[in-house]
Amino acid sequence: MPSDSTLYHKRLLVVDDHPVNVELLQDLLEDHGYRQVAGLTDPREVLAHCQAQVPDLLLLDIRMPHMDGYAVLEALQQAFAMEAPPTIVLTAQVDDDTRRQALAMGVRDFLTKPFDHEEVLARIHNALRDQSHYQWRRDQAAMLERLVAQRTRELERLSCTDPVTNLPNRRGLTATLGEWQRDGVVVGALFIVLQGIDAIMRYHGHRMTEVLLSEMARRLKAALPDQGVVGIWGSHELLLIQPRASMAELEHLATRVRGELKRPLATSGVRLQIDGRIGVAGGVSLEPERLVHMAALAVPHAREGVAIQVHSPALEASEQRRMQLRQALPQAVQRGETSLHYQAKVALASGRTCGAEVLVRWTHPALGRVSPAEFIPMAEASGDILALGAWVLEAALATLSRWRREGLVDEAFSLAVNVSAHQLCRPGFVAEVHEALARYDVPPSALEVEVTESAVMTDLEVATLQLQQLADLGVSIAIDDFGTGHSSLAYLRRMPVDTIKIDRSFLTHLLDDAQSHRLVESVVAMAHGLDCRVVAEGIEAPAQAASLAAMGCEMGQGFWFARPQPVESFLPLLEEYR
Incomplete structure (x- = not known):
């Protein structure tokens, strides 16, 4: 917070058509330590003066020839908008009427002629102090915004980069x-499965x-x-993507890539060598x-004895x-093919199941169990997804209601x-939940609604x-x-x-990097910092849970605690954790 001593270095501008009033105020202020006090007797010069150097405080007479104080204020507001200098009216x-009109134009205070010297000094000091404090808080807020934006960009970069190779990751x-898809570019992809990494490790x-x-x-x-871009897709998988390449060029590129993979690397007296199998595909306007x-x-x-293979119609059997699933999906709920599974959320500090x-889940009568990763995007x-989501909400609340009545939770x-x-x-969704x-x-x-970042960004306002x-x-x-979509503090x-x-x-x-x-x-x-609790998904080892708990992460879920379970298997698990 700035000290009062800095106020005496602020720039003041006195505007009055009577030179004696200008000199009086300049002498008074300079006698009391103010170092930068300028004066004007022609209001038509005020705008140019402020454009050359904006004063920290304007002492402005209202009744003047050529331009009255209101016209000066209006000109300053048009030129500077919210950055117009604070003003005290003389x-x-x-x-x-004068007071109301001046206040409506943003005037901070009034000094009545003839001037009471002590009142003049007090009001000017107060106005400068308030403006200085406001500017300081504004500067602090701007600095914080810059730091947040910088950190957000860094988080975005880190979330898109593999920490070992600095190559792009899956995201x-x-x-x-x-x-590239949105731009309608022909894109080729080489999916590379590395061989020999496990042995080297x-x-x-x-x-x-x-x-x-x-x-x-x-x-x-x-x-x-x-x-072309190459990145890490999985622990033993690379993905190379190349725009504007023919299938022949992609096959040639795959051969070159495999040659680079097979070339030995000598380091620390050790000769390392790996190999790879590569799948090639390409097209235009394909979803990633x-x-x-x-x-x-x-x-x-x-x-199969081959290292490179191009996608072909034979692979389209999948x-x-x-298509069969897509056609069956609309009637899956009515036919009783869907069911709910429950995955425990555990308080990391106590190990207690808190939700x-x-x-x-969907079990097709002919195709068997269908992965949510397959049918949710279809829906x-x-x-x-509207009908399916409504059924999930109804069935979940019906189950929770029964558990509460029976004292199970x-x-x-x-x-x-x-x-x-x-x-x-969708309009009406909140009413349906209610x-x-x-x-x-x-x-x-007792209900928590989970939404992804991408779902929110579909229509942020709605x-x-x-x-x-x-x-x-x-x-x-x-x-x-969180972290896989539009990670942004702004929203x-x-x-x-x-x-x-x-x-x-x-x-x-988490544990090795x-x-x-x-x-x-x-x-x-x-x-x-946003007053939010944190749930970590995908905990598969006790060391992960312990590390997250040490960070202050409140809850976790994952295979280490429990896989998603049907209701009949979940209730015993509830009792165990309770």
């Missing part, structure tokens, strides 16, 4: 593919493996044509996941199954229900309004898969978020 008449690659350790991966990253980047899926399908099995996430694309137990962008942005809660006599605090209305009911709001600050769920991808290298550990710590600290 006037011999402080009638109600970064998907984002690039999405941009087993016999030479993680450090040597990281040296090898970093060198492979350098080689492959050097071998890429213009605009579709293109990657095509390339992954084309990766030859090790027993798409026939997809569960509701997950929908979202077709609009069937306590008052603090809550169920989290995933809500898609289609549901969240009615369902009332119908099953479930308090709003989503924020709907979430606020849910929060007003007492329903908790959670951001799911988080606008929404009534209670919980941030850290995506499982952030936990992959310091940068990943710091990234998760930063997310936890950021969430707490």
